[in-house]
Amino acid sequence: MRLRKASALAASVLALSLAATACGGGGDDDTISIGIKYDQPGLGLKTPDGDYVGFDVDVATFIAGELGYEPDQIDFVESPSGDRETMLDRGDVDFIVASYSITDERKEQVDFAGPYFVAHQDLLIRDGESVPNVEAINDLTLCSVGGSTSAANVQEEFAPDAQLEQLGTYSECLTGLENGTVDALTTDDSILAGYAAQEQNQGKFALAGLELSDEYYGVGVPKGETELRDDINAAIAKMVEEGAWQDAVEEHFGPANYDAEPAPEITETD
């Protein structure tokens, strides 16, 4: 489906792969490319077997289905927080479903469909420790991901004096939290709950329980792709209406005891 910004090279690669498929006698070779996270249990996780599981994966798969793509026609591509706008702009992916908060700053570079989910920023700390209030965060060494709203909120909103280490993924921060190089990992509670519930992390971490922001997750689309955005909005509305949205929430957040907010109203329209 990605023909929008096809460079000469990309076009020739496409021509080659079409030719290869034609030679192999394949049928419909059209695929859709969707950016997700690979290391966020509950939302987007690539398993050791090469499967993709999580709420964002289910939302992405439902949308793809509404756009006419079977699950085996989806190419999932890892889209780390700091790369999302660039990936959409370059045409690396058709759209992104990756705990991607809708913000005015991001809307200067990309468009969003949705929102389809609401989360809140929180801190993940070592079990047995506590952070009594927002002011106390200023005394901590935090880890978050570069290019995320989580890192920006710390610096611009609620803890400008905190030490903030910015890494490429939240799972890298988790290692720092475990071995004591940072006091807390900060991002959306939906993501943190997934880490805390992982089997290998049982009893190790806990959420501080501070609702530090409202994060409205949107589906990122390349700037100006309004038709695609509208089709995705219709798909999200259908997923909610048919109950598949609620089923996915229960399946993916239930095991982490994460109490998800109800489906938000879709606002990203003209």
Ligand code: GLU
């Ligand atoms: N929802 C926040 C954001 O879009 C944090 C999670 C993430 O980095 O994906 O930046």
